[in-house]
Every structure is written in structure tokens, then in C-alpha cells.
Amino acid sequence: xxxxxxxxxxxxxxxxxxxxxxxxxxxxxxxxxxxxxxxxxxxxxxxxxxxxxxxxxxxxxxxxxxxxxxxxxxxxxxxxxxxxxxxxxxxxxxxxxxxxxxxxxxxxxxxxxxxxxxxxxxxxxxxxxxxxxxxxxxxxxxxxxxxxxxxxxxxxxxxxxxxxxxxxxxxxxxxxxxxxxxxxxxxxxxxxxxxxxxxxxxxxxxxxxxxxxxxxxxxxxxxxxxxxxxxxxxxxxxxxxxxxxxxxxxxxxxxxxxxxxxxxxxxxxxxxxxxxxxxxxxxxxxxxxxxxxxxxxxxxxxxxxxxxxxxx
Amino acid sequence: xxxxxxxxxxxxxxxxxxxxxxxxxxxxxxxxxxxxxxxxxxxxxxxxxxxxxxxxxxxxxxxxxxxxxxxxxxxxxxxxxxxxxxxxxxxxxxxxxxxxxxxxxxxxxxxxxxxxxxxxxxxxxxxxxxxxxxxxxxxxxxxxxxxxxxxxxxxxxxxxxxxxxxxxxxxxxxxxxxxxxxxxxxxxxxxxxxxxxxxxxxxxxxxxxxxxxxxxxxx
Numbered sequence: 385x386x387x388x389x390x391x392x393x394x395x396x397x398x399x400x401x402x403x404x405x406x407x408x409x410x411x412x413x414x415x416x417x418x419x420x421x422x423x424x425x426x427x428x429x430x431x432x433x434x435x436x437x438x439x440x441x442x443x444x445x446x447x448x449x450x451x452x453x454x455x456x457x458x459x460x461x462x463x464x465x466x467x468x469x470x471x472x473x474x475x476x477x478x479x480x481x482x483x484x485x486x487x488x489x490x491x492x493x494x495x496x497x498x499x500x501x502x503x504x505x506x507x508x509x510x511x512x513x514x515x516x517x518x519x520x521x522x523x524x525x526x527x528x529x530x531x532x533x534x535x536x537x538x539x540x541x542x543x544x545x546x547x548x549x550x551x552x553x554x555x556x557x558x559x560x561x562x563x564x565x566x567x568x569x570x571x572x573x574x575x576x577x578x579x580x581x582x583x584x585x586x587x588x589x590x591x592x593x594x595x596x597x598x599x600x601x602x603x604x605x606x607x608x609x610x611x612x613x614x615x616x617x618x619x620x621x622x623x624x625x626x627x628x629x630x631x632x633x634x635x636x637x638x639x640x641x642x643x644x645x646x647x648x649x650x651x652x653x654x655x656x657x658x659x660x661x662x663x664x665x666x667x668x669x670x671x672x673x674x675x676x677x678x679x680x681x682x683x684x685x686x687x688x689x690x691x692x693x694x695x696x
Numbered sequence: 697x698x699x700x701x702x703x704x705x706x707x708x709x710x711x712x713x714x715x716x717x718x719x720x721x722x723x724x725x726x727x728x729x730x731x732x733x734x735x736x737x738x739x740x741x742x743x744x745x746x747x748x749x750x751x752x753x754x755x756x757x758x759x760x761x762x763x764x765x766x767x768x769x770x771x772x773x774x775x776x777x778x779x780x781x782x783x784x785x786x787x788x789x790x791x792x793x794x795x796x797x798x799x800x801x802x803x804x805x806x807x808x809x810x811x812x813x814x815x816x817x818x819x820x821x822x823x824x825x826x827x828x829x830x831x832x833x834x835x836x837x838x839x840x841x842x843x844x845x846x847x848x849x850x851x852x853x854x855x856x857x858x859x860x861x862x863x864x865x866x867x868x869x870x871x872x873x874x875x876x877x878x879x880x881x882x883x884x885x886x887x888x889x890x891x892x893x894x895x896x897x898x899x900x901x902x903x904x905x906x907x908x909x910x911x912x913x914x915x
Contacts, residue, residue, distance in 0.1 A: 395734070395735060395736055396732060396734050397734060397748075397794075397795050398734055398735070398736035399736075401795070403790050405786040405789050405790055405799060406786070406790060410801075458785075459783050459784045459785055459830075460782070460783070460784020460785075460786070460799065460800075460801075460829070460830030460831055460832075461782065461783050461784045461828075461830045461831060462783075464764070464781070464782075464783045464784075465783060467763075467764035467765075467766075467781055467783055468763040468764055468783060468785075472764075473763060473764055473765055474765055475760075475762055475763060475764070475765050476763075478760040478761070479760065479761050479762060479763045479787070480761070481761065481763040481785055481787050482763035482764075485763060539761075539787070542757075542761065542791065543757075543790055543791050544757065544793055544899050545790075545791070545792065545793035545794075545795070545899070546790070682790075684793075684795055685793070685896070687734070687746075687748060687793075687794050687795060687895055687896065688734065688736065688744070688746055688895075
């Protein structure tokens with residue numbers, strides 16, 4: 385018995401072991417930062433598509449004043465963040481985190497100028513070179529928004545020891561989810577009086593939610609046969625401790641209910657404000673749930689060469 | 697030159713001396729453990745153990761993901777963390793396939809007797825081997841000992857003053873240290889003669905820690 389007690393305390397990494405650094409305790413700050421990444425990048429891309437200045441402004445505020453500060457708070461030594469910025473770091477060629485930090489900075493800078501130029505072009509010099517400049521800056525801003533929306537997924541998919549993340553599908557899933565979040569927030573901007581084409585946004589929402597659903601199905605299906613550990617992660621979502629968050633939060637709130645509301649508006653004719661608000665709120669809760677379950681289901685492979693019977 | 701270690705599982709008697717030696721050598725905070733002895737029940741009441749520590753991989757993912765360049769690899773293969781550069785993002789902790797990195801949070805450095813004054817050992821440690829809260833740590837193959845020993849003309853793995861503390865301390869001589877690039881080194885001979893293997897070679901990280909197991913465990 386004494387031997388058992390002595391040993392049990394060292395049963396470490398001999399079974400699939402959940403990563404905790406990016407989700408437990410202070411890791412919740414990381415989760416919040418990732419949620420705002422998706423909301424900010426997605427809203428910018430959608431607003432750019434619809435050429436909506438207010439949407440772009442809100443997305444810039446989300447990235448600059450919510451996402452980046454939260455990431456900095458998460459760091460153990462936040463005041464050293466400058467070491468992650470080019471030219472102070474040389475690891476951007478291998479580190480997705482270093483790349484991500486720099487994408488954020490470029491996004492913030494370019495979009496700031498784009499917002500200023502677009503405002504001047506619209507209100508003071510319509511139909512002049514200011515409009516062209518705003519268009520060019522918008523394209524560059526869009527590229528950086530795309531990279532901001534992508535890098536988190538690549539950061540996670542780089543980790544070979546977490547088979548559930550170690551797939552090229554993950555960055556795409558997070559990017560498409562980000563765009564879906566963007567559509568939801570875009571409608572919220574419209575509800576707040578931001579001059580939004582709600583009908584077009586709803587059509588976009590329907591397509592992106594269907595694509596999202598298909599990608600999540602493919603991702604989980606793929607995870608069930610890639611390795612034992614990735615199957616274990618997938619099962620955590622489908623039947624395990626994360627099932628309520630996944631089925632209610634991701635499937636119900638983020639995809640099914642907003643999709644049903646969006647499709648029903650086709651028959652009702654005009655979107656009902658209350659239903660739109662419901663769809664936006666539920667989808668945003670679902671966006672949090674998606675990041676939560678993906679981070680929470682990040683399970684490391686055991687390090688021992690043979691695996692335990694309980695693992696099998 | 698590439699420093700490496702061979703761990704003979706048939707000799708390891710699970711005494712934890714290597715872990716204690718490391719703790720003393722580096723004045724590790726209570727919540728920090730660089731080497732570990734992991735154990736699991738292969739069949740009921742029969743345990744398999746592996747002493748594990750940073751593998752000082754030839755292709756270390758932790759170095760590649762570090763956004764500041766705090767995680768570095770020396771020319772002799774030792775992977776170490778420059779605590780003055782570490783930003784505490786914990787990416788390396790997650791990216792390490794062997795999970796041999798630990799983030800030093802405040803609660804892990806609360807003293808050996810929380811609520812009481814630091815012991816003389818802890819006070820000495822704060823001066824001699826300071827650990828920075830908010831950064832990541834891991835085994836560094838006692839690189840200070842290796843460097844000091846080499847400066848004196850000693851040979852790591854042969855001379856005690858140039859050899860990692862855990863290797864010196866092991867009463868069963870289950871640990872061997874030396875140059876993996878030298879075909880005549882003890883570690884290379886052990887790997888060759890006793891079919892040394894690495895943990896998870898499929899990750900393509902080429903760990904510098906090899907294990908040998910001739911199937912006579914516990915005899």
C-alpha cells in the first residue's frame with residue numbers, strides 16, 4: 385500500500401494529459417484573448433466586405449483594446465513584450481506566436497490609418513484619391529486581419545504533442561468561426577444603428593454557418609482515427625466532460641439556433657429585431673464555447689513508450 | 697560535440713536521489729521539479745518507472761516556438777532558457793512533446809514552509825541561483841558545472857566536477873553522461889551495445905537522452 389501511495393504521486397504524463405497552461409486559472413485570460421481575436425478579425429473582414437466604417441472601427445477597438453491587452457496580461461513578464469516584436473526578435477521565422485504579435489501590430493497600425501483615410505474620403509473628399517488610398521489600405525488591413533484570424537490556429541496546430549490540434553484543419557476552422565463571429569457582430573453593429581445591410585449579412589451568415597458545421601464535423605471525424613489521443617480528445621467533446629459545452633454551446637448556440645433564426649427570417653420577410661439580438665448573443669456565447677472546448681480538449685500524448693491499460 | 701545521457705532502466709532503483717541532487721544543485725523552489733521519476737502500473741501491483749528530464753533535443757520544438765529567443769540551443773546541444781529574455785507565454789511548455797518544462801508561477805515559489813520565514817538553504821538559493829517568477833524553467837544538464845569543468849580541463853561524464861549533479865549522485869550508476877558525437881564515449885558505447893532508445897522518436901526531435909533496458913529490472 386505504501387508503495388502504491390509513493391508511486392501514484394508520480395503518475396505524470398503516463399496517460400493522456402490535458403494541457404492546462406492555456407485554459408486553467410490564468411489561462412482563462414488566454415481564452416478571452418483568443419475569443420476577442422476571433423471577434424475582432426472576423427468583424428473586420430466582414431465589415432471590409434460590406435465597406436462598413438463603423439464595423440471596422442469596432443473591430444479595431446476589439447483587437448487593440450481587448451485582445452492585445454489580455455494577451456499581455458497573460459504573459460508572466462508582460463513588460464518584456466517588446467522582445468517579441470521585430471526587430472527585437474529573430475524567431476519570427478519559426479515561431480507562430482512571434483508572427484502573431486507582429487501581425488497584430490501591423491493590423492493595428494494599418495487599420496488605424498485606413499479608418500482615418502476612409503473617414504476623410506467619405507466626409508470631406510468623396511470621389512478623390514483619398515478613396516483609392518482607403519481602398520488600398522483596406523486590402524492591406526484585410527490581409528493582416530486574415531493573418532490575425534489564422535495565426536492562433538497555426539500556433540496550436542504546430543504542437544505535435546497535442547494530436548487534436550496537430551492538423552491543418554484547425555487554423556481553417558478557427559478562421560471560418562471567426563468570420564461567422566464577425567457576421568454576428570456585424571449585425572449587432574447594424575442593430576446599434578451602424579447602417580448595415582441585414583439581409584445580405586444574413587445570407588452570408590447562413591453560408592458561413594453551414595461551412596462551419598461541415599468543417600467541425602470533418603475535424604472531429606478526422607480526430608477519431610488520427611491517433612488514440614486525438615480520439616480521446618474528440619470523445620471528450622462528443623460524450624465526455626466537455627459534451628455539454630460542445631453540444632449546447634458550439635452546436636446549439638453557435639450554429640443551429642442562429643442558422644434557424646437566419647433561415648426563418650427568409651419566410652418572415654423581415655428580420656425581427658428580438659430574434660436578431662437572440663442570434664447575435666447566442667452566437668457570441670457559442671464563439672466562447674468553441675475556443676473553450678478546443679483549448680480544453682488539448683491533450684498531450686503520454687511520454688512513456690508503452691501505454692497503460694486504462695489508456696487503451 | 698553533443699552532450700547526452702544514457703539511463704539504464706535495469707539499474708535504476710527508484711531512489712529519487714537524482715531528483716534530490718538536482719533540487720540541491722539548483723536550489724529549486726518547492727513547486728519546481730526538473731527531473732522526474734514517472735511510474736505507472738503495467739499490470740496490477742507491478743510498476744514501470746522512467747526517470748525523465750529535458751531531452752535536450754537536437755531539433756527542439758521549444759526553441760522554435762519561443763517568440764523572444766529566450767529558449768536557446770548551444771553548440772554542444774544543451775537547450776536552455778535565458779530567464780532574462782523569457783516573456784512567460786508558456787508556448788514552449790505546451791509545445792514540448794515530453795512536457796519537461798515548467799512555468800514558475802508565484803504559488804510554486806511560496807517557500808518550503810509557506811507562512812514561515814525562508815530557511816537558510818532557501819535564502820542562500822535566492823542569492824546563488826535565483827529563479828525568476830513568471831518565466832519557464834527546465835533541466836539545463838548542469839551547464840554551469842560543464843562549463844566550469846571544461847575551463848579547468850576536465851572531461852564531462854568522467855570527472856565529477858564537470859558532470860551533471862544527478863549523474864554524480866546516482867548510487868546505482870544508472871546514469872551515464874558524455875559526448876554523443878564521440879564514437880568512443882561511454883554513452884555512445886552503451887547506446888550501441890545495449891540498443892539504446894529514445895522516447896517518441898516519431899516526433900523527429902532527436903532527444904539526447906537515451907534509455908537502455910536489458911529486461912532485468914529489479915534483479
